Amino acid sequence: MSSRRPFTVHALRRRIALGLPAAWALGTTAARAAAPRALTVAAFPAIDQIVRGAVPAWRELHPDVELKVVSRRASDHHVAMTTALSSQSNLPDLFALEADYVGRFSLGSGLEDLRRAPFNIEALRQRFVPYAYQQATNPRGEVVAVPTDVGPGTLLYRSDLLQRAGLVEADLVRSWDGFVEAGRRIKASTGAVLLAHARDMKDILIRAGVTPGDGIYFGRGNTVRVNSPHYARAFELARAVRKAKLDANIGSWSSDWTEGFRRGGIATQMMGAWLAGHLNNWLAPGTRGLWRAAQLPEGAYAAYGGTFFALPRAADPAGKALAWELATLLTTDRRLQLAAFQQHDAFPAAVDTYGDPFFEQPIPFLGGQPARTVWREAARRITAPTVHKQDRFAEEVINTELDKVLLRGKDIPTALGDAERLLKQRALR
Structure with missing residues (x-):
């Protein structure tokens, strides 16, 4: 794996490159005043490690907003999120979902529809593997999660x-x-x-x-x-x-x-x-x-599997903009997607990674096959x-x-x- 370069791109240019809404990229005094001092992300292995690995990139954008990662075993995590959504209590700002659970969660009303402003996920649609984006779309046409890796x-x-x-x-x-x-x-x-x-x-x-x-x-x-x-x-x-x-x-x-x-x-x-x-x-x-x-x-x-990030509808409104910015960073930043792939075998959902030489490298466990x-x-x-x-x-x-x-x-x-x-x-x- 090549060494990661420090994240020195100006925050404004970075947000625009990620395709975030202009209102968020520019920011306002009111929005900054309302911004939380920390974001809570609920995840499971190895997604928790991937989120922690993104902390340097996040600090470059928001040095004053701490990332808190709550990690549980996958089964316990999904039970906890089911309970939190139904009770509208103890909700994280952002949480990970395995593909099998996306469909179940999408049929309720507990997740944000990411098509709506200020999220506007449809502007990012072409950046993801088509089937992964479709997996997060429920029968009502709502997009309830953003894909980060696929199976x-x-x-x-x-x-x-x-x-x-x-x-x-x-x-x-x-x-x-x-x-x-x-x-x-x-x-x-x-x-x-x-x-x-x-x-x-x-x-x-x-x-x-x-x-x-x-x-x-x-x-x-x-x-x-x-x-x-x-x-x-x-x-x-x-x-x-x-x-x-x-x-x-x-x-x-x-x-x-x-x-x-x-x-x-x-x-x-x-x-x-x-x-x-x-x-x-x-x-x-x-x-x-x-x-x-x-x-x-x-x-x-x-x-067969995959991982998504979702935003609870009833979570603290003050954290929504930053939670979506974090979700977009984790799922569309090419270097973070490749780092997750190289370190944790999380096959990227972001298609702009697919031309990277890493895909052509031999895999020793598979007898040197570039699988x-x-x-x-x-x-x-x-x-x-x-x-x-x-x-x-x-x-x-x-x-x-x-x-x-x-x-x-x-x-x-x-x-x-x-x-x-x-x-x-x-x-x-």
Whole structure:
């Protein structure tokens, strides 16, 4: 990583370069008098470290406004923010949100609509990966958060296991059927399973190729889209994996999952590109050099995670302008975005970073592969699904029906038909 230069750009020029509203760039005596002495940012690892890393840049702009970072575990953080928004108490000026929570939070009224003045986020729209911006847009058209990093989906695979099975990357990615067939050969040759859980097949397939304007489970006009050839194929491939005993039937983030990676018992994992960093840093550092990254099979592209910053509507009005300035600094400043990428594997949402030489550098954990170029292409091609108030319930329904198919042999058309009927009832609520 190249050394960071001190932030010496004049504050006014800096704010204008960031695309902030002119009224804020120039400031007024009244606004300065009302400005708070500190801003509170609520976050989780490693976003808390990224915010702290931006302190020198912030001090250059506002030496008299302290940044206070409140950090919790990701699950605790989102529970705390849910409580704070519902009670309108203990609200930070700015807080981080994981992508999965953006949809849930966006359907309420607790977050600022960033399209409105004085935020005017639409002026910055072209600076972000299109799908990330869309992820923060709710069905009412409100933009409730600004993206800072994204999770382009990728296929991570053990090159040593493929070699022992006499396979090459193309055998994995040419088609989904070919992916399953490659799994059979890998298991026969090495004993390793193809996937940690057959559900991984379903999770990727139902998210890939979503038509703009549609959601994962619900389409335009509140229609339910689960009883479809797209879902049937996802279920059929998951069932094929389970019938051939090509999965370990273990959940992500479990101890068995981690051991599977460390011992070479799991040949592939489809997840966000950030998983490569986790494997290198703490999940399976002993497997350094054995993994490679590829696009998902059959030309599929899917989002898997990402992070946003949001402003609570009921937060102290005196801090709103500065909170938005901080959010914009964190998400559009090229050097800060690249620093977060280089230090924390936070793949940038800001597209003006994508020409940086860092993307072309080899990744030792991936055997010297310049895999960031693979992930950059995926980030540019992903389509974001729209969110629906019943998405979380729909996910539970689909997972339950898939379990019935995998564990009890339930017929797939019946399973999807049952899911459709239940979701139609909920969609009307």
